Amino acid sequence: MDSPAKAPAGRRGTVPGEEQEEEEHHLNPFLSTSITKPSASKLQFRFLAERGALLLDVDDTSLSIKDIYKKIAEGKYGCSWESFEAYKHLKLLGYIVGRHGLPWTMKNQMICCNNNLLQSTLDIDGKSNREMGEIIPIIQLLKDMQIDDITPTFDVYLPNSTFRKSSPGDPSFILCLVR
Amino acid sequence: MLSGCDVLLEAELELGDLLSKASFGRAIVTSNKDKQWFQLGPEEAFYLCHALKCLKVSRDKETCMSEMELWDHFRSNREAFPEFYKAYFYLRSKNWVVRTGIQYGVDYVAYRHHPALVHSEYAVLVVSDGDGNTSSGRLRVWSDLHCTLRVCGSVAKTLLVVTVRRCESDRGSLNCLEEFIVEAQTITRWVPERCREGRGMEEALGVD
Numbered sequence: 001m002d003s004p005a006k007a008p009a010g011r012r013g014t015v016p017g018e019e020q021e022e023e024e025h026h027l028n029p030f031l032s033t034s035i036t037k038p039s040a041s042k043l044q045f046r047f048l049a050e051r052g053a054l055l056l057d058v059d060d061t062s063l064s065i066k067d068i069y070k071k072i073a074e075g076k077y078g079c080s081w082e083s084f085e086a087y088k089h090l091k092l093l094g095y096i097v098g099r100h101g102l103p104w105t106m107k108n109q110m111i112c113c114n115n116n117l118l119q120s121t122l123d124i125d126g127k128s129n130r131e132m133g134e135i136i137p138i139i140q141l142l143k144d145m146q147i148d149d150i151t152p153t154f155d156v157y158l159p160n161s162t163f164r165k166s167s168p169g170d171p172s173f174i175l176c177l178v179r
Numbered sequence: 180m181l182s183g184c185d186v187l188l189e190a191e192l193e194l195g196d197l198l199s200k201a202s203f204g205r206a207i208v209t210s211n212k213d214k215q216w217f218q219l220g221p222e223e224a225f226y227l228c229h230a231l232k233c234l235k236v237s238r239d240k241e242t243c244m245s246e247m248e249l250w251d252h253f254r255s256n257r258e259a260f261p262e263f264y265k266a267y268f269y270l271r272s273k274n275w276v277v278r279t280g281i282q283y284g285v286d287y288v289a290y291r292h293h294p295a296l297v298h299s300e301y302a303v304l305v306v307s308d309g310d311g312n313t314s315s316g317r318l319r320v321w322s323d324l325h326c327t328l329r330v331c332g333s334v335a336k337t338l339l340v341v342t343v344r345r346c347e348s349d350r351g352s353l354n355c356l357e358e359f360i361v362e363a364q365t366i367t368r369w370v371p372e373r374c375r376e377g378r379g380m381e382e383a384l385g386v387d
Contacts, residue, residue, distance in 0.1 A: 069216075073182035073238075081182035081218075 083153055083177055090175075094159035100152040100174060153177045181238045181249075184256050186224035188217045188234070202276045202293055203227065220279060221253040221260060222267040229353070230268060250353060259307065261350050262343040265359045266305040269341065277303075284330055289339065301339040301365070302331045308344050328368055338366045 072084050090097050155171035157163060180187045187207075190198060195215035198204050203226075204217035219227070227234035228249060235243045244252070253260045263286065270277045276290040280302055288299035304317050304327065318324050318340065331338045346358030 069180060069182060069187050073180060073187075081185055081187070 086175065086177060087154065090154075090156060096157040096160065096163050096168075097175075098155050098157075098168070098171075100155050181236050181244070181252065184221055184253075186219040186221075186234075186236050188219060190215050190217055200293070202278065202290070221256065222264050222277075225249060225253060225264055226268060226271060230271075246353065251351070254351070259305075261355055262307040262359070263305050265343050265356055265361060266303065266341040268356070269361045269363070270303065275301075283334055283336070284327065285338075288336065299336060302327075302334070302336040303339045303341055305341050305343060308342065324366070328366065332368065340364050340366060 069081075072081055087097055152174045154175040155168075156173040156175050157168065158172045180189075188198075188204065191214060195206065195217065198217055199206065203223050204219040207216040207218055224234065224236060228236060229246050236249055237243050238248075238252075250260075253264075257263070267277050267287065270287070270289055276292070276294060277287050278290070278294060278299070280286050280288040283302050285302040286305045287303040289301040289303055290297055290299045306318055318327070328338055340363070342362045342364070344360040344362070346355045346360075349355065
């Protein structure tokens with residue numbers, strides 16, 4: 001069912017300028033099913049969340065919403081219903097949302113096979129965590145206020161049609177999820 | 180289907196209609212027109228499961244969780260779940276429609292009728308007389324009380340404090356639900372300038 005991913009493969013069904021498309025479809029149902037492929041954002045989220053695993057079934061049969069929800073419930077790779085809700089809400093409003101600490105594109109990196117990909121992802125996380133500790137004093141501020149367990153979840157950028165995955169720039173906001 | 184803290188329910192149109200009318204859960208917008216997905220909070224889900232006995236929750240692989248398993252799961256997410264559930268149950272059993280109050284910085288909001296028809300009357304905070312993890316830490320200091328009252332006032336709600344007294348029996352078992360003692364009180368600001376005509380002192384009054 002799952003097969004090793006290539007980096008952009010998860011976004012099957014997107015078109016360039018996907019952010020505009022979503023804004024047009026603001027009032028339309030967000031998640032698609034049956035013949036149409038799961039929406040780009042869902043894919044994108046799960047792509048970022050599940051690095052290295054293909055998102056759709058190979059045989060052109062899309063996952064039903066129920067299956068998607070089940071996958072989220074499994075909680076792998078940092079997936080959770082709560083973070084999905086937050087992601088969905090912001091995406092519907094037109095923001096550009098990415099996982100904090102994960103690169104937007106893998107274009108510049110060698111991809112050999114599944115295992116290596118996962119490993120390199122983990123390495124990246126380790127590195128970015130160190131950077132994060134230096135760059136984000138606000139986390140320390142929050143800790144001092146005894147709001148514990150705050151870790152950044154998403155980087156959020158204002159709606160921007162010139163957004164480039166290869167050089168996203170600094171995020172406008174950093175979103176932390178608190179239980 | 181259990182997902183994190185909440186429960187997701189796939190409903191046919193008729194059931195969806197019923198859930199909406201009874202004001203349980205929140206409908207999730209999807210493109211599927213035949214079935215609706217609802218998101219139920221922990222208290223709502225447990226109420227449907229335990230009190231009304233009309234819901235079964237599965238974690239994965241289609242096996243249904245027992246009430247105890249569900250209880251333990253919700254308790255593991257939040258230590259004070261028993262007290263919160265007891266408060267929810269208490270209000271629901273008095274025919275209040277109870278929804279989440281997170282937008283107002285409180286635990287619940289209570290509606291006299293369906294939310295589509297009226298605004299909520301009460302902003303509910305659940306406090307327990309336990310210490311440590313079971314107490315939510317609210318209203319321990321005057322400043323919190325002031326802040327909460329002000330917020331409630333700006334959104335035209337009365338603060339209702341539901342106190343759930345600790346029980347002797349093990350909080351791990353469902354029996355503790357029977358033994359909790361619940362008290363509800365409203366708290367309002369007394370504005371001396373407005374009371375001089377003697378229209379009534381509106382301080383802490385017992386509800387029901």
